[in-house]
Amino acid sequence: MKPNFSLRLRIFNLNCWGIPYLSKHRGDRMKRLGDLLNMESFDLALLEEVWSEQDFQRLRQKLLPAYPAAHYFRSGVIGSGLCVFSKHPIQEFTQHVYTLNGYPYMIHHGDWFCGKAVGLLVLHLSGLVLNAYVTHLHAEYNRQKDVYLTHRVAQAWELAQFIHHTSKKADVVLLCGDLNLHPKDLGCRLLKEWTGLHDAYHETRDFKGSEEGCTMVPENCYVSQRELEPFPFGIRIDYVLYKAVSGFYISCKTLRTTTGHDPHSGTPLSDHEALMATLCVRHSPPQHTPDPTQGPAERSRLISVLKEAWTELDLGVAQARWWATFAGYVIGLGLLLLALLCALAAGGGVREVAILLWTPSVGVLLGAGAVYLFHMQEAKGLSRARAELQHVLGRAREAQDLGLESQPALLLGQQERDGGEEQ
Amino acid sequence: MKPNFSLRLRIFNLNCWGIPYLSKHRGDRMKRLGDLLNMESFDLALLEEVWSEQDFQRLRQKLLPAYPAAHYFRSGVIGSGLCVFSKHPIQEFTQHVYTLNGYPYMIHHGDWFCGKAVGLLVLHLSGLVLNAYVTHLHAEYNRQKDVYLTHRVAQAWELAQFIHHTSKKADVVLLCGDLNLHPKDLGCRLLKEWTGLHDAYHETRDFKGSEEGCTMVPENCYVSQRELEPFPFGIRIDYVLYKAVSGFYISCKTLRTTTGHDPHSGTPLSDHEALMATLCVRHSPPQHTPDPTQGPAERSRLISVLKEAWTELDLGVAQARWWATFAGYVIGLGLLLLALLCALAAGGGVREVAILLWTPSVGVLLGAGAVYLFHMQEAKGLSRARAELQHVLGRAREAQDLGLESQPALLLGQQERDGGEEQ
Numbered sequence: 001m002k003p004n005f006s007l008r009l010r011i012f013n014l015n016c017w018g019i020p021y022l023s024k025h026r027g028d029r030m031k032r033l034g035d036l037l038n039m040e041s042f043d044l045a046l047l048e049e050v051w052s053e054q055d056f057q058r059l060r061q062k063l064l065p066a067y068p069a070a071h072y073f074r075s076g077v078i079g080s081g082l083c084v085f086s087k088h089p090i091q092e093f094t095q096h097v098y099t100l101n102g103y104p105y106m107i108h109h110g111d112w113f114c115g116k117a118v119g120l121l122v123l124h125l126s127g128l129v130l131n132a133y134v135t136h137l138h139a140e141y142n143r144q145k146d147v148y149l150t151h152r153v154a155q156a157w158e159l160a161q162f163i164h165h166t167s168k169k170a171d172v173v174l175l176c177g178d179l180n181l182h183p184k185d186l187g188c189r190l191l192k193e194w195t196g197l198h199d200a201y202h203e204t205r206d207f208k209g210s211e212e213g214c215t216m217v218p219e220n221c222y223v224s225q226r227e228l229e230p231f232p233f234g235i236r237i238d239y240v241l242y243k244a245v246s247g248f249y250i251s252c253k254t255l256r257t258t259t260g261h262d263p264h265s266g267t268p269l270s271d272h273e274a275l276m277a278t279l280c281v282r283h284s285p286p287q288h289t290p291d292p293t294q295g296p297a298e299r300s301r302l303i304s305v306l307k308e309a310w311t312e313l314d315l316g317v318a319q320a321r322w323w324a325t326f327a328g329y330v331i332g333l334g335l336l337l338l339a340l341l342c343a344l345a346a347g348g349g350v351r352e353v354a355i356l357l358w359t360p361s362v363g364v365l366l367g368a369g370a371v372y373l374f375h376m377q378e379a380k381g382l383s384r385a386r387a388e389l390q391h392v393l394g395r396a397r398e399a400q401d402l403g404l405e406s407q408p409a410l411l412l413g414q415q416e417r418d419g420g421e422e423q
Numbered sequence: 424m425k426p427n428f429s430l431r432l433r434i435f436n437l438n439c440w441g442i443p444y445l446s447k448h449r450g451d452r453m454k455r456l457g458d459l460l461n462m463e464s465f466d467l468a469l470l471e472e473v474w475s476e477q478d479f480q481r482l483r484q485k486l487l488p489a490y491p492a493a494h495y496f497r498s499g500v501i502g503s504g505l506c507v508f509s510k511h512p513i514q515e516f517t518q519h520v521y522t523l524n525g526y527p528y529m530i531h532h533g534d535w536f537c538g539k540a541v542g543l544l545v546l547h548l549s550g551l552v553l554n555a556y557v558t559h560l561h562a563e564y565n566r567q568k569d570v571y572l573t574h575r576v577a578q579a580w581e582l583a584q585f586i587h588h589t590s591k592k593a594d595v596v597l598l599c600g601d602l603n604l605h606p607k608d609l610g611c612r613l614l615k616e617w618t619g620l621h622d623a624y625h626e627t628r629d630f631k632g633s634e635e636g637c638t639m640v641p642e643n644c645y646v647s648q649r650e651l652e653p654f655p656f657g658i659r660i661d662y663v664l665y666k667a668v669s670g671f672y673i674s675c676k677t678l679r680t681t682t683g684h685d686p687h688s689g690t691p692l693s694d695h696e697a698l699m700a701t702l703c704v705r706h707s708p709p710q711h712t713p714d715p716t717q718g719p720a721e722r723s724r725l726i727s728v729l730k731e732a733w734t735e736l737d738l739g740v741a742q743a744r745w746w747a748t749f750a751g752y753v754i755g756l757g758l759l760l761l762a763l764l765c766a767l768a769a770g771g772g773v774r775e776v777a778i779l780l781w782t783p784s785v786g787v788l789l790g791a792g793a794v795y796l797f798h799m800q801e802a803k804g805l806s807r808a809r810a811e812l813q814h815v816l817g818r819a820r821e822a823q824d825l826g827l828e829s830q831p832a833l834l835l836g837q838q839e840r841d842g843g844e845e846q
Binding site: 071072073074075076077079090091092093094095096097099113115120161165166168169356359360362363373376377380381383384387388391392395 | 494495496497498499500502513514515516517518519520522536538543584588589591592779782783785786796799800803804806807810811814815818
């Protein structure tokens with residue numbers, strides 16, 4: 001690779017709001033999305049909420065000349081909704097489905113059925129290895145009383161760990177997607193601090209688009225105005241995040257968002273705004289001056305966010321165990337009731353009532369059994385994330401004590417520790 | 424690192440058969456396992472089927488002086504059963520839970536509730552990065568009519584992909600565990616061909632233990648003799664697999680197995696045999712002569728096993744879809760029946776019968792709904808593995824056409840391809 005190597009990457013990201021039968025003007029919006037992608041010719045278009053595989057196939061046919069490589073990430077009952085279109089050949093792809101993703105009995109929210117995941121693409125561009133990730137985390141339905149907060153924090157952690165472990169040989173890491181997290185939310189900070197990813201909106205000097213970079217704005221006719229009431233400019237929950245790992249330097253030349261309207265026909269492409277970033281990758285000098293943000297201050301931020309996430313997960317574990325215990329008691333009571341009903345049915349008297357009550361009791365028993373199993377599994381999943389987090393926290397603290405001037409994301413590779421992992 | 428660098432690694436692997444209340448002499452066997460591990464002082468002990476976290480905690484207390492680092496991998500409802508004890512500090516750990524792992528309604532087999540997974544540990548030993556993986560795949564209950572074959576092939580593929588994507592910066596890769604696969608089974612060949620891992624049993628010149636390296640032998644009093652009837656020496660389903668990646672050379676100096684008895688007290692440690700390997704890692708010369716097995720012959724083996732796995736997964740997808748469709752019809756009929764019952768109940772006449780039948784009908788409907796959702800999810804999971812496999816197959820074929828003398832496991836990193844991925 002030449003020392004004056006320079007690569008320009010044009011990236012597109014959109015949560016397409018493509019729910020069959022429910023999302024308004026879906027066919028028309030998908031058609032116009034295809035037109036836009038063909039016209040603009042991005043290097044990589046990463047899409048979320050393409051719930052119908054037929055929509056993906058139609059887009060694929062339309063985009064084939066300009067984006068010869070494409071992939072749809074399948075998971076869960078409905079799908080992950082994630083897909084990508086690439087101008088360049090995709091070398092490898094795989095995916096990781098999040099262990100926790102809401103509750104099956106919250107049917108009206110539907111997230112559990114989707115199999116939310118992170119998709120990974122490996123691309124080789126002029127000798128440079130690019131790991132591009134696309135994801136969509138659990139939705140936030142009620143910010144004041146967010147029952148999914150713990151799951152979203154656990155997902156952010158799994159996402160950060162997946163990126164951390166799969167990008168060790170990548171030169172450039174790119175993450176796009178709908179994180180369903182505001183920039184200062186715990187999950188977002190955890191992800192950025194642990195992976196070292198930078199936010200294109202904060203890094204670019206040339207931003208054009210919605211106020212404060214919001215990706216759900218009140219101007220968008222598909223957005224519920226009531227939900228955005230506390231946020232006059234809207235909310236920023238879709239991101240382009242990136243970092244260069246080894247000997248490379250990456251910057252965001254321009255970042256554009258749509259502003260609630262399609263520039264041509266007037267109706268927006270989705271209820272979310274699209275992000276369009278132009279990134280520039282260059283060689284960094286061998287002895288690159290360390291970034292002043294990669295010092296003790298950043299490590300201390302990492303420790304603080306790890307602690308916060310640990311506390312959140314710990315609360316989640318306790319709550320999951322409470323539900324499992326409660327379901328356990330219901331199972332016990334249900335079994336007692338069944339035995340009583342069997343005795344009554346055998347003994348005559350209120351026989352008919354007993355027979356009538358028998359099946360609902362079995363139903364309650366089975367339901368409580370399912371709730372028990374689900375929350376046991378939830379507790380295990382949260383405990384797993386908590387244990388991983390605690391290990392990283394321990395190592396970060398050691399590094400802090402030793403006053404190492406290391407990049408947090410590299411902490412684990414630089415210090416050995418003698419003690420066993422805390423449980 | 425010195426040019427004459429050499430590292431000896433002593434590895435222990437055992438499927439501990441630690442099912443609370445069901446496995447015979449569990450407490451005693453766990454105690455003796457602890458004694459053995461303390462006495463022998465391995466670098467790394469990787470255990471499967473430690474289903475009770477209390478067993479892990481007891482072992483941990485006992486092994487703390489000799490193995491200061493330990494981790495228990497939590498997942499599913501019951502757990503993954505996986506844990507590790509290490510003489511050296513564990514730098515990082517994470518895990519991947521397999522997307523498909525049997526059927527929830529096969530309660531008597533129980534695998535679905537376990538959350539079978541692969542655990543990853545990153546260790547830094549004298550400057551060398553070791554990625555150690557421990558896993559346990561879905562059990563095989565009936566070799567003649569194996570309903571879990573497709574799931575096990577999908578698990579083997581996910582395992583291979585997880586290793587492939589997370590070990591790119593590792594110097595040495597080690598995989599231990601109970602694969603529930605015979606050496607020539609599709610899943611085992613797929614795993615070895617795609618990751619490039621070598622089998623310690625085949626590689627070592629110094630093997631002592633059971634006939635043909637079997638890890639479930641008829642001499643073991645805990646093993647069902649009936650199940651082993653077709654295999655007079657037993658079966659080999661537990662493995663120590665390894666490879667060195669970059670500039671290192673790894674060999675297996677010795678491999679030992681237990682032989683159905685504990686050398687001291689006479690009763691075995693588990694229904695599986697333990698594997699004890701001594702590995703030696705050395706620097707390889709910068710221009711190491713290419714291994715003659717890494718040529719076109721190996722690529723052709725890879726292509727052949729990928730095709731075979733693709734066919735198996737394709738059958739699995741078709742079957743999963745058939746079940747989902749069948750459940751869909753049952754749902755339709757159930758809804759019709761419910762409507763009929765409601766009409767009868769309202770109209771009098773056979774009112775009591777209608778009311779009596781109402782709840783079982785709802786039960787059938789809910790059951791069919793669950794079966795539908797499960798198999799839809801199964802079809803998605805299998806399609807995902809099939810798509811990844813097809814992509815790799817396409818690239819391997821291209822490499823073959825170009826006559827590249829590349830290592831199959833590195834194929835993806837060496838060739839660009841212009842076409843889109845086939846769906």
